[in-house]
Amino acid sequence: MTHSMDRGRPGPALGAAGTRALTVAALDPVPIFREGLNALISRTPGLRWVGYATNHHASLQLCEQLRPNIVIVDSGFDPHCHLIRLLSDGDPTLVIVVLVREAQRTAQFLSTAVSAGAHGVLLRSAEPRRLAEAIRRAHVDRRYIDPSLAALTARPKRQPPTTNGQAMSAAHRPQMPLSRREYQVLQLVAEGLENSAIAKVLFLSVETVRTHVKSILRKLSAKDRTHAVTTAFRSGILIAKADDSLGASREVLSPPVQNGPT
Template structure:
Protein backbone atom coordinates (compact mmCIF):
# COMPACT_ATOMS: atom_id res chain seq x y z
CA UNK A 1 0.00 0.00 0.00
CA UNK A 2 1.35 3.39 -1.00
CA UNK A 3 2.56 5.32 2.06
CA UNK A 4 0.56 3.17 4.49
CA UNK A 5 1.84 1.01 7.32
CA UNK A 6 -1.23 -0.71 8.77
CA UNK A 7 -1.46 -3.18 11.60
CA UNK A 8 -4.33 -5.61 11.22
CA UNK A 9 -6.62 -6.13 14.19
CA UNK A 10 -10.10 -7.63 14.56
CA UNK A 11 -12.95 -5.37 13.45
CA UNK A 12 -13.97 -2.89 16.08
CA UNK A 13 -17.18 -2.65 18.02
CA UNK A 14 -18.91 0.68 17.37
CA UNK A 15 -18.37 3.27 20.10
CA UNK A 16 -21.29 4.18 22.30
CA UNK A 17 -21.00 7.77 23.55
CA UNK A 18 -21.10 8.02 27.32
CA UNK A 19 -20.19 4.38 27.95
CA UNK A 20 -16.77 3.32 29.26
CA UNK A 21 -14.24 1.50 27.11
CA UNK A 22 -13.25 -1.05 29.75
CA UNK A 23 -12.22 -4.51 28.48
CA UNK A 24 -11.91 -3.13 24.99
CA UNK A 25 -8.73 -2.29 23.13
CA UNK A 26 -8.85 0.77 20.89
CA UNK A 27 -7.01 0.70 17.56
CA UNK A 28 -5.01 3.92 17.16
CA UNK A 29 -3.59 5.20 13.87
CA UNK A 30 -1.35 8.23 13.39
CA UNK A 31 -1.20 10.67 10.47
CA UNK A 32 1.98 12.74 10.70
CA UNK A 33 4.73 13.76 8.24
CA UNK A 34 7.64 13.14 10.62
CA UNK A 35 8.80 9.49 10.86
CA UNK A 36 10.41 9.80 14.30
CA UNK A 37 7.25 11.43 15.68
CA UNK A 38 5.13 8.59 14.29
CA UNK A 39 7.50 6.11 15.92
CA UNK A 40 7.22 7.95 19.23
CA UNK A 41 3.42 7.83 19.11
CA UNK A 42 3.57 4.14 18.19
CA UNK A 43 5.71 3.52 21.27
CA UNK A 44 3.21 5.38 23.45
CA UNK A 45 0.33 3.33 22.06
CA UNK A 46 2.15 0.02 22.53
CA UNK A 47 2.87 0.67 26.19
CA UNK A 48 -0.58 2.03 27.06
CA UNK A 49 -3.07 -0.55 28.36
CA UNK A 50 -6.29 -0.57 26.38
CA UNK A 51 -4.71 0.74 23.15
CA UNK A 52 -3.22 -1.10 20.19
CA UNK A 53 -1.40 0.13 17.10
CA UNK A 54 -3.52 0.28 13.91
CA UNK A 55 -1.07 1.89 11.49
CA UNK A 56 0.45 5.12 10.26
CA UNK A 57 0.34 7.44 7.26
CA UNK A 58 2.26 10.52 6.16
CA UNK A 59 -0.08 12.07 3.59
CA UNK A 60 -3.74 12.82 2.97
CA UNK A 61 -4.19 10.07 0.39
CA UNK A 62 -2.42 7.47 2.54
CA UNK A 63 -4.54 8.49 5.54
CA UNK A 64 -7.79 7.97 3.65
CA UNK A 65 -6.59 4.63 2.32
CA UNK A 66 -5.53 3.53 5.80
CA UNK A 67 -8.90 4.41 7.31
CA UNK A 68 -10.81 2.71 4.50
CA UNK A 69 -8.82 -0.52 4.75
CA UNK A 70 -8.01 -0.81 8.48
CA UNK A 71 -10.85 1.18 10.10
CA UNK A 72 -9.05 2.32 13.27
CA UNK A 73 -11.04 3.45 16.29
CA UNK A 74 -8.94 6.58 16.74
CA UNK A 75 -6.85 8.69 14.35
CA UNK A 76 -4.26 11.11 15.74
CA UNK A 77 -3.71 13.86 13.17
CA UNK A 78 -1.04 16.57 12.92
CA UNK A 79 -2.53 20.04 12.45
CA UNK A 80 0.29 21.14 10.12
CA UNK A 81 -0.69 18.37 7.70
CA UNK A 82 -4.30 19.60 7.73
CA UNK A 83 -4.21 23.42 7.97
CA UNK A 84 -7.66 23.88 6.44
CA UNK A 85 -9.12 20.75 8.10
CA UNK A 86 -10.02 19.15 4.76
CA UNK A 87 -8.64 15.78 5.84
CA UNK A 88 -10.48 15.96 9.16
CA UNK A 89 -13.76 16.55 7.34
CA UNK A 90 -13.15 13.79 4.80
CA UNK A 91 -12.16 11.21 7.41
CA UNK A 92 -15.18 12.12 9.52
CA UNK A 93 -17.58 11.84 6.59
CA UNK A 94 -15.98 8.59 5.42
CA UNK A 95 -16.38 6.91 8.81
CA UNK A 96 -18.56 8.77 11.36
CA UNK A 97 -17.57 6.24 14.06
CA UNK A 98 -13.86 7.10 13.96
CA UNK A 99 -12.57 9.40 16.71
CA UNK A 100 -10.31 12.17 15.40
CA UNK A 101 -7.69 13.63 17.73
CA UNK A 102 -5.94 16.75 16.40
CA UNK A 103 -2.46 17.55 17.68
CA UNK A 104 -2.19 21.33 17.42
CA UNK A 105 1.15 22.91 16.60
CA UNK A 106 1.98 26.41 17.86
CA UNK A 107 1.43 27.92 14.40
CA UNK A 108 -2.17 26.61 14.42
CA UNK A 109 -2.88 27.56 18.02
CA UNK A 110 -5.59 30.10 17.19
CA UNK A 111 -9.30 30.44 17.85
CA UNK A 112 -10.03 30.28 14.14
CA UNK A 113 -8.14 27.03 13.55
CA UNK A 114 -9.61 25.30 16.59
CA UNK A 115 -13.14 26.37 15.64
CA UNK A 116 -12.57 25.10 12.08
CA UNK A 117 -11.20 21.76 13.33
CA UNK A 118 -14.15 21.20 15.66
CA UNK A 119 -16.63 22.15 12.93
CA UNK A 120 -14.88 19.72 10.54
CA UNK A 121 -15.36 16.85 12.97
CA UNK A 122 -12.35 16.77 15.33
CA UNK A 123 -13.37 15.10 18.59
CA UNK A 124 -10.29 16.06 20.60
CA UNK A 125 -7.98 19.06 20.45
CA UNK A 126 -4.60 18.59 22.13
CA UNK A 127 -1.28 20.52 21.97
CA UNK A 128 1.32 18.69 19.92
CA UNK A 129 3.81 19.00 22.80
CA UNK A 130 1.43 17.26 25.22
CA UNK A 131 2.75 14.75 27.75
CA UNK A 132 2.24 11.12 26.55
CA UNK A 133 0.07 10.27 29.54
CA UNK A 134 -2.21 13.23 28.85
CA UNK A 135 -2.46 12.24 25.21
CA UNK A 136 -3.43 8.68 26.16
CA UNK A 137 -6.07 10.10 28.50
CA UNK A 138 -7.32 12.42 25.74
CA UNK A 139 -7.72 9.42 23.42
CA UNK A 140 -9.79 7.56 26.01
CA UNK A 141 -11.90 10.60 26.92
CA UNK A 142 -12.55 11.46 23.28
CA UNK A 143 -13.63 7.89 22.54
CA UNK A 144 -15.94 7.78 25.57
CA UNK A 145 -17.41 11.29 25.40
CA UNK A 146 -16.85 12.15 21.70
CA UNK A 147 -15.37 15.50 22.81
CA UNK A 148 -12.22 16.48 24.65
CA UNK A 149 -10.45 19.84 24.75
CA UNK A 150 -7.10 19.96 26.51
CA UNK A 151 -7.16 22.47 29.39
CA UNK A 152 -4.26 24.35 27.79
CA UNK A 153 -6.46 25.10 24.75
CA UNK A 154 -9.83 25.47 26.44
CA UNK A 155 -9.70 29.28 26.49
CA UNK A 156 -9.25 29.38 22.72
CA UNK A 157 -12.42 27.37 22.12
CA UNK A 158 -14.66 29.49 24.34
CA UNK A 159 -15.50 32.26 21.91
CA UNK A 160 -14.13 31.67 18.41
CA UNK A 161 -13.42 34.80 16.42
CA UNK A 162 -15.62 35.60 13.47
CA UNK A 163 -13.86 34.92 10.24
CA UNK A 164 -12.86 38.12 8.38
CA UNK A 165 -14.59 39.04 5.17
CA UNK A 166 -12.71 37.66 2.16
CA UNK A 167 -10.55 40.22 0.42
CA UNK A 168 -10.52 40.74 -3.31
CA UNK A 169 -8.58 37.92 -4.99
CA UNK A 170 -6.18 38.09 -7.93
CA UNK A 171 -7.65 37.55 -11.37
CA UNK A 172 -6.97 33.80 -11.52
CA UNK A 173 -7.91 33.03 -7.92
CA UNK A 174 -11.35 34.55 -8.20
CA UNK A 175 -12.25 31.68 -10.51
CA UNK A 176 -11.79 29.20 -7.67
CA UNK A 177 -13.37 28.74 -4.28
CA UNK A 178 -12.33 31.05 -1.39
CA UNK A 179 -8.96 30.32 0.22
CA UNK A 180 -9.05 26.90 1.85
CA UNK A 181 -12.53 25.92 0.61
CA UNK A 182 -13.11 22.33 -0.50
CA UNK A 183 -15.21 22.11 -3.69
CA UNK A 184 -14.22 18.51 -4.46
CA UNK A 185 -15.74 15.23 -3.39
CA UNK A 186 -13.79 12.73 -1.29
CA UNK A 187 -12.82 10.64 -4.32
CA UNK A 188 -11.98 13.68 -6.46
CA UNK A 189 -9.69 14.89 -3.69
CA UNK A 190 -7.87 11.55 -3.66
CA UNK A 191 -7.49 11.65 -7.43
CA UNK A 192 -6.17 15.22 -7.35
CA UNK A 193 -3.61 14.27 -4.67
CA UNK A 194 -2.29 11.51 -6.93
CA UNK A 195 -2.33 13.74 -10.02
CA UNK A 196 -0.16 16.19 -8.06
CA UNK A 197 2.25 13.33 -7.32
CA UNK A 198 2.67 12.84 -11.06
CA UNK A 199 0.73 9.60 -11.50
CA UNK A 200 -0.95 8.64 -14.76
CA UNK A 201 -4.62 7.73 -14.88
CA UNK A 202 -3.82 4.04 -15.14
CA UNK A 203 -1.65 4.15 -11.99
CA UNK A 204 -4.31 6.13 -10.12
CA UNK A 205 -6.91 3.57 -11.16
CA UNK A 206 -4.83 0.71 -9.73
CA UNK A 207 -4.21 2.49 -6.42
CA UNK A 208 -7.86 3.42 -5.92
CA UNK A 209 -9.27 0.18 -7.39
CA UNK A 210 -11.16 2.09 -10.07
CA UNK A 211 -11.42 1.78 -13.83
CA UNK A 212 -9.32 4.12 -15.95
CA UNK A 213 -12.52 5.57 -17.40
CA UNK A 214 -13.80 6.38 -13.91
CA UNK A 215 -10.54 8.18 -13.14
CA UNK A 216 -10.87 10.17 -16.38
CA UNK A 217 -14.38 11.16 -15.30
CA UNK A 218 -13.08 12.34 -11.93
CA UNK A 219 -10.30 14.33 -13.60
CA UNK A 220 -12.80 16.04 -15.90
CA UNK A 221 -14.95 16.91 -12.90
CA UNK A 222 -11.93 18.33 -11.07
CA UNK A 223 -11.05 20.52 -14.05
CA UNK A 224 -14.63 21.77 -14.26
CA UNK A 225 -14.96 22.52 -10.54
CA UNK A 226 -11.62 24.32 -10.38
CA UNK A 227 -12.19 26.09 -13.71
CA UNK A 228 -8.85 24.71 -14.83
CA UNK A 229 -7.58 24.47 -18.40
CA UNK A 230 -5.72 21.20 -17.85
CA UNK A 231 -4.16 18.99 -15.16
CA UNK A 232 -1.19 21.31 -14.68
CA UNK A 233 -3.48 24.28 -14.16
CA UNK A 234 -5.68 22.29 -11.76
CA UNK A 235 -2.72 21.38 -9.54
CA UNK A 236 -1.48 24.97 -9.60
CA UNK A 237 -4.91 26.29 -8.57
CA UNK A 238 -5.24 23.63 -5.87
CA UNK A 239 -1.96 24.54 -4.19
CA UNK A 240 -2.52 28.27 -4.60
CA UNK A 241 -6.02 28.17 -3.12
CA UNK A 242 -5.12 25.84 -0.23
CA UNK A 243 -7.03 22.79 -1.43
CA UNK A 244 -3.70 20.94 -1.58
CA UNK A 245 -0.91 21.65 0.88
CA UNK A 246 2.80 20.98 0.69
CA UNK A 247 4.09 18.41 3.14
CA UNK A 248 5.68 19.96 6.21
CA UNK A 249 9.06 19.25 7.80
CA UNK A 250 10.85 16.22 6.33
CA UNK A 251 7.91 14.69 4.48
CA UNK A 252 8.24 14.21 0.71
CA UNK A 253 7.47 17.44 -1.13
CA UNK A 254 5.08 17.18 -4.12
CA UNK A 255 6.61 17.79 -7.53
CA UNK A 256 6.17 21.26 -9.07
CA UNK A 257 2.97 21.46 -11.08
CA UNK A 258 4.71 21.47 -14.45
CA UNK A 259 6.59 18.26 -13.60
CA UNK A 260 3.88 16.64 -11.50
CA UNK A 261 1.49 16.18 -14.40
CA UNK A 262 3.97 15.77 -17.23
CA UNK A 263 3.39 12.01 -17.20
CA UNK A 264 -0.32 12.18 -16.47
CA UNK A 265 -1.83 13.35 -19.72
CA UNK A 266 -3.28 10.00 -20.77
Protein backbone atom coordinates in the same frame (compact mmCIF):
# COMPACT_ATOMS: atom_id res chain seq x y z
CA MET B 1 2.28 1.82 4.50
CA THR B 2 0.92 0.42 7.72
CA HIS B 3 2.22 -1.94 10.34
CA SER B 4 -0.78 -4.29 10.44
CA MET B 5 -4.12 -4.86 8.83
CA ASP B 6 -7.70 -5.26 10.10
CA ARG B 7 -10.45 -6.32 7.69
CA GLY B 8 -13.24 -4.38 9.40
CA ARG B 9 -14.37 -2.68 12.53
CA PRO B 10 -17.44 -4.21 14.11
CA GLY B 11 -16.17 -2.80 17.41
CA PRO B 12 -12.97 -2.37 19.40
CA ALA B 13 -10.48 -5.22 19.01
CA LEU B 14 -9.91 -7.84 21.66
CA GLY B 15 -6.76 -7.26 23.68
CA ALA B 16 -4.38 -9.88 25.02
CA ALA B 17 -6.40 -10.31 28.20
CA GLY B 18 -9.71 -10.54 26.36
CA THR B 19 -10.63 -6.93 27.10
CA ARG B 20 -11.78 -4.56 24.40
CA ALA B 21 -8.94 -2.49 22.97
CA LEU B 22 -9.46 0.68 20.94
CA THR B 23 -7.54 0.62 17.66
CA VAL B 24 -5.47 3.73 16.92
CA ALA B 25 -3.76 4.99 13.76
CA ALA B 26 -1.65 8.08 13.12
CA LEU B 27 -1.76 10.45 10.14
CA ASP B 28 1.62 12.12 10.45
CA PRO B 29 4.54 12.78 8.06
CA VAL B 30 7.33 12.77 10.66
CA PRO B 31 8.94 9.32 11.20
CA ILE B 32 10.34 9.90 14.69
CA PHE B 33 7.03 11.32 15.91
CA ARG B 34 5.12 8.34 14.51
CA GLU B 35 7.50 5.98 16.28
CA GLY B 36 6.85 7.82 19.52
CA LEU B 37 3.10 7.51 19.05
CA ASN B 38 3.49 3.83 18.25
CA ALA B 39 5.46 3.26 21.45
CA LEU B 40 2.96 5.22 23.56
CA ILE B 41 -0.12 3.47 22.15
CA SER B 42 1.48 0.02 22.33
CA ARG B 43 2.26 0.34 26.05
CA THR B 44 -1.08 1.91 27.02
CA PRO B 45 -3.65 -0.60 28.32
CA GLY B 46 -6.85 -0.57 26.29
CA LEU B 47 -5.24 0.86 23.14
CA ARG B 48 -3.81 -0.97 20.13
CA TRP B 49 -1.69 0.53 17.36
CA VAL B 50 -2.74 -0.49 13.82
CA GLY B 51 -0.65 1.73 11.54
CA TYR B 52 -0.03 5.10 9.97
CA ALA B 53 -0.18 7.10 6.74
CA THR B 54 2.10 9.90 5.58
CA ASN B 55 -0.01 11.65 2.95
CA HIS B 56 -3.66 12.48 2.44
CA HIS B 57 -4.72 9.90 -0.11
CA ALA B 58 -3.04 7.12 1.91
CA SER B 59 -4.81 8.45 5.02
CA LEU B 60 -8.19 8.05 3.36
CA GLN B 61 -7.24 4.54 2.22
CA LEU B 62 -6.05 3.58 5.68
CA CYS B 63 -9.33 4.62 7.29
CA GLU B 64 -11.37 2.86 4.59
CA GLN B 65 -9.49 -0.41 4.89
CA LEU B 66 -8.22 -0.64 8.47
CA ARG B 67 -11.17 1.22 10.02
CA PRO B 68 -9.44 2.29 13.24
CA ASN B 69 -11.54 3.49 16.15
CA ILE B 70 -9.34 6.57 16.57
CA VAL B 71 -7.01 8.54 14.31
CA ILE B 72 -4.41 11.01 15.53
CA VAL B 73 -3.87 13.86 13.05
CA ASP B 74 -0.96 16.31 12.94
CA SER B 75 -2.36 19.85 12.50
CA GLY B 76 0.52 20.76 10.17
CA PHE B 77 -0.48 17.80 8.01
CA ASP B 78 -4.00 19.25 7.58
CA PRO B 79 -3.91 23.00 8.36
CA HIS B 80 -7.18 23.74 6.53
CA CYS B 81 -8.94 20.69 8.01
CA HIS B 82 -10.01 19.35 4.61
CA LEU B 83 -8.82 15.84 5.49
CA ILE B 84 -10.53 15.94 8.87
CA ARG B 85 -13.82 16.87 7.21
CA LEU B 86 -13.54 14.08 4.62
CA LEU B 87 -12.70 11.51 7.30
CA SER B 88 -15.58 12.63 9.50
CA ASP B 89 -18.07 12.63 6.64
CA GLY B 90 -16.86 9.21 5.50
CA ASP B 91 -17.22 7.57 8.92
CA PRO B 92 -19.24 9.43 11.59
CA THR B 93 -18.17 6.86 14.23
CA LEU B 94 -14.45 7.58 13.74
CA VAL B 95 -12.91 9.55 16.63
CA ILE B 96 -10.45 12.19 15.40
CA VAL B 97 -7.81 13.64 17.75
CA VAL B 98 -5.74 16.56 16.45
CA LEU B 99 -2.27 17.36 17.75
CA VAL B 100 -1.85 21.12 17.39
CA ARG B 101 1.46 22.67 16.35
CA GLU B 102 2.39 26.22 17.39
CA ALA B 103 1.66 27.47 13.86
CA GLN B 104 -1.97 26.33 14.22
CA ARG B 105 -2.40 27.38 17.83
CA THR B 106 -5.13 29.89 16.96
CA ALA B 107 -8.81 30.30 17.71
CA GLN B 108 -9.57 30.12 13.99
CA PHE B 109 -7.87 26.76 13.51
CA LEU B 110 -9.44 25.21 16.61
CA SER B 111 -12.89 26.39 15.56
CA THR B 112 -12.37 25.04 12.03
CA ALA B 113 -11.06 21.69 13.30
CA VAL B 114 -13.98 21.14 15.66
CA SER B 115 -16.56 22.18 13.05
CA ALA B 116 -14.86 19.85 10.53
CA GLY B 117 -15.37 16.90 12.88
CA ALA B 118 -12.43 16.74 15.30
CA HIS B 119 -13.39 15.29 18.68
CA GLY B 120 -10.21 16.10 20.56
CA VAL B 121 -7.55 18.82 20.26
CA LEU B 122 -4.38 19.10 22.29
CA LEU B 123 -0.88 20.45 21.88
CA ARG B 124 1.55 18.39 19.84
CA SER B 125 4.04 18.97 22.68
CA ALA B 126 1.71 17.44 25.29
CA GLU B 127 3.04 14.89 27.76
CA PRO B 128 2.40 11.24 26.80
CA ARG B 129 0.08 10.75 29.76
CA ARG B 130 -2.02 13.74 28.63
CA LEU B 131 -2.31 12.31 25.12
CA ALA B 132 -3.45 8.91 26.39
CA GLU B 133 -6.06 10.66 28.54
CA ALA B 134 -7.18 12.79 25.58
CA ILE B 135 -7.69 9.69 23.44
CA ARG B 136 -9.86 8.02 26.06
CA ARG B 137 -11.84 11.18 26.83
CA ALA B 138 -12.42 11.93 23.16
CA HIS B 139 -13.71 8.39 22.64
CA VAL B 140 -16.00 8.36 25.66
CA ASP B 141 -17.21 11.99 25.68
CA ARG B 142 -16.77 12.71 21.94
CA ARG B 143 -15.07 15.96 22.98
CA TYR B 144 -11.76 16.84 24.59
CA ILE B 145 -10.06 20.25 24.64
CA ASP B 146 -6.56 20.58 26.06
CA PRO B 147 -6.80 22.94 29.08
CA SER B 148 -3.95 25.00 27.61
CA LEU B 149 -6.11 25.59 24.51
CA ALA B 150 -9.39 26.23 26.33
CA ALA B 151 -8.89 30.01 26.36
CA LEU B 152 -8.63 30.06 22.58
CA THR B 153 -11.86 28.11 22.13
CA ALA B 154 -13.64 30.56 24.44
CA ARG B 155 -12.72 33.65 22.42
CA PRO B 156 -15.40 35.41 20.37
CA LYS B 157 -15.50 34.26 16.77
CA ARG B 158 -15.73 37.80 15.41
CA GLN B 159 -12.34 39.39 14.97
CA PRO B 160 -11.61 42.84 13.52
CA PRO B 161 -9.80 43.01 10.18
CA THR B 162 -6.04 43.38 10.52
CA THR B 163 -3.64 45.33 8.36
CA ASN B 164 -1.72 42.23 7.38
CA GLY B 165 -4.92 40.48 6.26
CA GLN B 166 -4.62 37.53 8.65
CA ALA B 167 -8.14 37.75 10.02
CA MET B 168 -9.60 38.40 6.59
CA SER B 169 -7.87 35.42 5.00
CA ALA B 170 -9.01 33.14 7.83
CA ALA B 171 -12.60 34.31 7.43
CA HIS B 172 -12.47 33.51 3.72
CA ARG B 173 -10.83 30.13 4.05
CA PRO B 174 -11.94 28.06 1.02
CA GLN B 175 -14.35 25.18 1.42
CA MET B 176 -13.62 21.69 0.11
CA PRO B 177 -15.38 21.44 -3.29
CA LEU B 178 -14.18 17.91 -4.07
CA SER B 179 -15.50 14.54 -3.01
CA ARG B 180 -13.42 12.15 -0.93
CA ARG B 181 -12.31 10.14 -3.98
CA GLU B 182 -11.70 13.23 -6.13
CA TYR B 183 -9.44 14.58 -3.40
CA GLN B 184 -7.40 11.36 -3.45
CA VAL B 185 -7.12 11.49 -7.24
CA LEU B 186 -6.03 15.14 -7.18
CA GLN B 187 -3.34 14.34 -4.60
CA LEU B 188 -1.90 11.71 -6.92
CA VAL B 189 -2.19 13.95 -9.98
CA ALA B 190 -0.15 16.53 -8.05
CA GLU B 191 2.51 13.87 -7.45
CA GLY B 192 2.82 13.40 -11.21
CA LEU B 193 0.99 10.09 -11.61
CA GLU B 194 -0.88 9.29 -14.81
CA ASN B 195 -4.39 7.83 -14.82
CA SER B 196 -3.18 4.23 -15.11
CA ALA B 197 -0.87 4.60 -12.12
CA ILE B 198 -3.58 6.33 -10.08
CA ALA B 199 -5.94 3.47 -10.90
CA LYS B 200 -3.46 0.95 -9.51
CA VAL B 201 -2.88 2.93 -6.30
CA LEU B 202 -6.58 3.43 -5.58
CA PHE B 203 -7.75 0.03 -6.95
CA LEU B 204 -10.01 1.71 -9.50
CA SER B 205 -10.50 1.28 -13.22
CA VAL B 206 -8.73 3.74 -15.52
CA GLU B 207 -12.11 4.88 -16.82
CA THR B 208 -13.26 5.68 -13.28
CA VAL B 209 -10.10 7.71 -12.67
CA ARG B 210 -10.65 9.54 -15.96
CA THR B 211 -14.18 10.40 -14.84
CA HIS B 212 -12.88 11.75 -11.52
CA VAL B 213 -10.25 13.87 -13.30
CA LYS B 214 -12.92 15.39 -15.56
CA SER B 215 -15.03 16.21 -12.50
CA ILE B 216 -12.02 17.81 -10.76
CA LEU B 217 -11.30 20.00 -13.79
CA ARG B 218 -14.93 21.09 -13.93
CA LYS B 219 -15.20 21.88 -10.21
CA LEU B 220 -11.93 23.83 -10.16
CA SER B 221 -12.65 25.54 -13.50
CA ALA B 222 -9.30 24.24 -14.72
CA LYS B 223 -8.17 23.90 -18.34
CA ASP B 224 -5.97 20.87 -17.71
CA ARG B 225 -4.36 18.77 -14.96
CA THR B 226 -1.51 21.22 -14.36
CA HIS B 227 -3.95 24.12 -14.04
CA ALA B 228 -6.06 22.08 -11.59
CA VAL B 229 -3.06 21.36 -9.36
CA THR B 230 -1.94 25.00 -9.46
CA THR B 231 -5.43 26.18 -8.58
CA ALA B 232 -5.66 23.66 -5.74
CA PHE B 233 -2.40 24.81 -4.16
CA ARG B 234 -3.29 28.49 -4.51
CA SER B 235 -6.72 28.01 -2.95
CA GLY B 236 -5.46 25.83 -0.07
CA ILE B 237 -7.17 22.62 -1.19
CA LEU B 238 -3.72 21.07 -1.52
CA ILE B 239 -0.87 21.99 0.82
CA ALA B 240 2.89 21.70 0.65
CA LYS B 241 4.54 19.32 3.11
CA ALA B 242 5.26 20.68 6.57
CA ASP B 243 8.84 21.89 6.97
CA ASP B 244 9.91 19.03 9.21
CA SER B 245 8.48 16.40 6.87
CA LEU B 246 10.67 17.13 3.86
CA GLY B 247 12.79 14.08 4.55
CA ALA B 248 9.83 11.72 4.86
CA SER B 249 9.31 9.40 1.93
CA ARG B 250 5.97 9.14 0.14
CA GLU B 251 4.24 6.09 1.53
CA VAL B 252 1.13 4.51 0.08
CA LEU B 253 -1.07 2.00 1.82
CA SER B 254 -0.45 -1.39 0.23
CA PRO B 255 -2.99 -3.88 1.60
CA PRO B 256 -2.99 -7.54 0.64
CA VAL B 257 -6.63 -7.19 -0.45
CA GLN B 258 -6.78 -6.15 -4.10
CA ASN B 259 -10.46 -5.28 -4.33
CA GLY B 260 -10.48 -2.06 -2.34
CA PRO B 261 -13.52 0.22 -2.19
CA THR B 262 -14.52 2.22 -5.24
